[in-house]
Amino acid sequence: MISAAIPSFFSLDSSRQSYLHSAVLLMVLGVVTFIARLVKETHRGRVVSRQNEKKSDHRIEQSPRRPDTKLDTSNPKAKSNRIPSPDKPYLDAFPDLSRSADLASEKDRGRMKKDKELYWKLQNLENHRDVVPEACTRLVELFDQTLSESLRNPSDTILSIPSYDPSDLRNFLHGSHRSAAKRYEAYLGRRKAGGPREMFPTKEYALEWLRLAGVVKYVDGGWLGGILGVGNGRASCLPDTDMDGQGQGGSLERIVAKMAWQVISEEFGDGDLQKNHIYLYEKLLNDIKAGALQYNGSTSPGYMKGFDGLNDDQGVPRCWEAAVAQQCIGLLASTKEFFPEALGFNMAYESLPYHLLVTARELQELKIDNYYFAIHVTIDNADSGHSAMARMAVERYLEGVRARNGEEAMKNVWKRVQTGYILAEGLPTTPSGPVEFEPVKSPEGKMYRQPRKPPGGDVPTPAESRLVEVIMRKANAAEKMHCTSRMKIGLYTVEKWLDPSALTEEKTLSFIRALAAKRPFVIPGEPEKSRFVRDLEWGGKMFGAFTGSESDVVKAWIISLQPKIKSEGTYEKFVGPVKSRSDKINTSNTAFAQRAEDLWAVHNSSPIPPLTLNSKRSALDLPSGPSFTQATSVDYRTIRPIWYISTSLFECFPLQPSRFATPLGMASLRLIRSLLGFGALHLPEDICAGTDDLGLERQNDMSGLWELGENLDLSCQIKSSNDIKLLAQNTPKGRVNDFCAKLLDLRARPYVNAASIFGVCLALCKGLQSNEGIVGMLEEEKDRTTLRRIVDEQIATILEFTAYQVERKEVEWEEGFVQGFMWAKQELLAVL
Known part of the structure; x- marks a missing residue:
């Protein structure tokens, strides 16, 4: 093939030869430019490395091995095979991070303000040592909350293993890891087929996401902070004597705590500041100028009030909740408090989540430094990394308790391990998660991407079925009544959704599900705060359009979106009686x-x-x-x-x-x-x-x-x-x-x-x-x-x-x- 191509190369006419010469010249210039840039970058990296070998007075220092990344603020070029997404509908598929608190319920906003205060006290613990009982109360509340939710469908959780068995545990963790890996494989397939980003629709969105996630990242590793200390002894949830009548031995707890402690040592960099995870994240925020800035222009550290640059009533409630959970369980991880729960939390938290894989990839795509997220993909691996280390600590402890204290004691410890695992799994740690998209054809015949329906999502709930029936019955009377409304619910206007000539039960179900995500029109679980309900009442735009019974259907549907679960006492009911901190009476005389x-x-x-x-x-x-x-x-x-x-x-x-x-x-x-x-x-x-x-x-x-x-x-x-x-x-x-x-x-x-x-x-x-x-x-x-x-x-x-x-x-x-x-x-x- 090469020899056959040579004659035709030399037989080109003069005009084509001239064009070819120009192309070759441009190619040579491009190579020279690339080499010059590479030499320049190498030289810059060496200069940075030499500069950082010196001691620095600043909290944020640039790692010699990782020179500063210049952020490209331009939007990445779209691939030629990408199916175009209408800007507004595509962005509407993602939550509005700037309004997370405004769109939350009043209860969640109030809880967030309290969590912010607790978070600050725990980040400055030595000045607020009296906060420990409050932290204990909050931790038990979160145990109650996450356990009650998981008990509704235990088959999908670690609760599906009623009795500890090492093979069952390993199979469960392996299945969880494989699920994340398969989801990521499917994600890569969608992106290769031209699908849009599913975590960060724009660079601006990603930068805001990183800022709001800082509250969780500033306590990275903290969930095991108190796991190993001078106060460690036999776990307080176990009998005071062994099966052989011996008592008070706590060597097993110390061995296991030491195993778990290795995880936080590595999270904190093993004594090397450049490897400390919180330092890495703070440097990332400093590079993108996110959050409140200090007088020297650097990002405020996480122990300062208002480090994110937001008011006390602003932020993402779920992120503050997750951060406080980590602080509380780390503070109370000793054998005198919630030792087994901390081991379970660690085992869950060190597993590989799907959203982490997507985050690392899309930040790199947006030319934002993704190293903090990328190292968690590798360091938490299930073979020899933190995931494996966490599992080994749990196995060692359960087997040791079985041998020392008997089967019944081990069963109780297993329930507590499960509780900690459920806590970590049940609290989202990011401002928002990935949104999976699928190609669809609009009524005009154009191809768009829209959020993928969840498995089994076509089966309506009873509350949805009743509302679908009401909406379809009203559609004819409401024809052309919404022409003046430009508000879109998902991809379409209300008028297009409710066009009687094209309305079906399936389309109506899609409409009310899109409506459920429209804030503040619908506030899940709170009909009295939802604009939809207020519009049906006296003084509202739709007063009289729905009867009283039909309005009740709307309210019942909104309540069903976030049903109120009575969770108080769930933890103690699940694990058995818990010793209260107030039960500890100090009678010491020295x-x-x-x-x-x-x-x-x-x-x-x-x-x-x-x-x-x-x-x-x-x-x-x-x-x-x-x-x-x-x-x-x-x-x-x-x-x-x-x-x-x-x-x-x-x-x-x-x-x-x-x-x-x-x-x-x-x-x-x-x-x-x-x-x-x-x-x-x-x-x-x-x-x-x-x-x-x-x-x-x-x-x-x-x-x-x-x-x-x-x-x-x-x-x-x-x-x-x-x-x-x-x-x-x-x-x-x-x-x-x-x-x-x-x-x-x-x-x-x-x-x-x-x-x-x-x-x-x-x-x-x-x-x-x-x-x-x-x-x-x-x-x-x-x-x-x-x-x-x-x-x-x-x-x-x-x-x-x-x-x-x-x-x-x-x-x-x-x-x-x-x-x-x-x-x-x-x-x-x-x-x-």
Whole structure:
């Protein structure tokens, strides 16, 4: 074929040769331009990378590996095979995001305002510690709401598995994953056939969607914030004794919580700010200039009131509801509260949703940075990602409860896991979802795209059948009565819909279903607020057109669109009696025991003692200095409470996710990882561990400070207990008791006390954890090596962040850091 083409190429006439030469020249110029642009972009990326290797004072920093994306504000070119969609009808298929609150019911708007206030308090938890009971009440309300809805048709939900079976659970999750994948495959087929975008009709719509979705994205990972902490013990929903009569063992809960905690560690970037999901989303909003802007021109972070630039009564109610649900269950995820529910929520939330796939694709199509959404497609994979990790944690816990507490106890835990799963599945997290389109032919013979009817959607409900009968009966009398109305219901005017010569039951059903989506003409569930009903009443445009009984048919139809379900008490009826927070009576008589009873309360917010003149030091000198205790003989029983409480210093930082997406938060996360045995020195090129760390053998090798404490207990012949309340009760009044109480006070307000906490942590490393007398008590060399590694990691992390703060001239922070160190050093020297 090539040889045959050559002669004809050379036999072209002169005019065609001239045209060809011009075409070749243009092609060469195009290639040169492309190469020049590529070189320029590569150079720009390298410049950005070099710039970002330096420390920055800004919350938003550009990742060296992901240079800024210049947003193209022009509309993407339509494909040649696309069936044209009339602009207005096409846009009408999508909800008006700017009026989401206005079109919501009065009840939903009122609830949204309360959720906004609760959201802000939880994002600033340390200043509102008294909000915990309110969060608990709201969480139970949401359990009631989502459970009652799912119980109406349990066959389509996880409730279809009445008794836990690992095979049934895996098959259910696999089916859910396959369903999302098949829907996406069908979506790609529709787009390839020329169908329009189904998530974002315009670029402007996408940008508004991203802004309104920020409320949920600013708590990303927060649903497991309290899953692992010093208060973890046996789940409160389980019996106090095992089948063998032993009691209060909570090692299973701690192992499972540690498995689940790995998910939020990766959500938060494993200590690397560039990988933190909230940081990525905040950077996206900053790039598109969405939301309220600060004085420096950057987007307001999620812990600020009005970060979205909207009034308190504006926004998307369902997004605020979903965000608050994540905050509440994360806050109350400990074994003392809703531990199994949090595991179930995590398992559902980490599954792959169809809308995420569509969102990632269409944002890329609109030339909007989609990386935040794209990484969730990969990181949440069902084989080795967050989806698999969440399932493995649930399986481990249920099997462990069955072995330890028996079949009946496991059944109760399974119901609670199901409740958490239903909560995540039942609350939409986005301002709007995809709208599937199908080709249809208009009466004029033109091809258009219109929203696809849902499966089984042609079968009318009883309320629809009654209204169809009324409308068809009225059609002849109403002929030509709507000629002056330009309002469209879906694709057509009312006059065209109700043309008696072409009216059928099927067309009338389509009309009232299109009418049901017309706001504020119809407000589902609220006929008294629907303009359709008001138009039928005295003073309305249609007064007298419908009889009283016919008006009742209209009202019944509107009510049927959102039936009122009595949900209160559904959760407790489903899982059994629930212990109330008010049932917990504090009878403790020491400072340490009082705080152990209620880890949320701030009992004493007074600062630690100020420095004396001769105790002032340079912050950078402290991490590099020698250990200040060299005692070879240590009374471990005396300092044992300090050892365990020292593991808790940083655990409240993640409970305020938006504040956590900062250099301070990432330094804290690295320290948490080290304390847990995961390793703190996370490198930028590291990838997510995924399920690599979840094997039994790997977990047994991954000891943290708590597990090392249990080994110290063993070597000193002390019975270990995961119950901090028991630990506190057995700690006599005195210096150790008071020291532990103050550590818990500092822990309760992490961002206010951050500098002091870092200083105290350093003192604990140098005075307690590196003490050779204690190291020598560990019987295995593996444990001694692990402890030395943890100490080295923590000192290196603290030194790095301290240098960062000193470079930024954070004098107040530096003083607080030294003050915390010197105070803790003084206390440790007094008891060692």
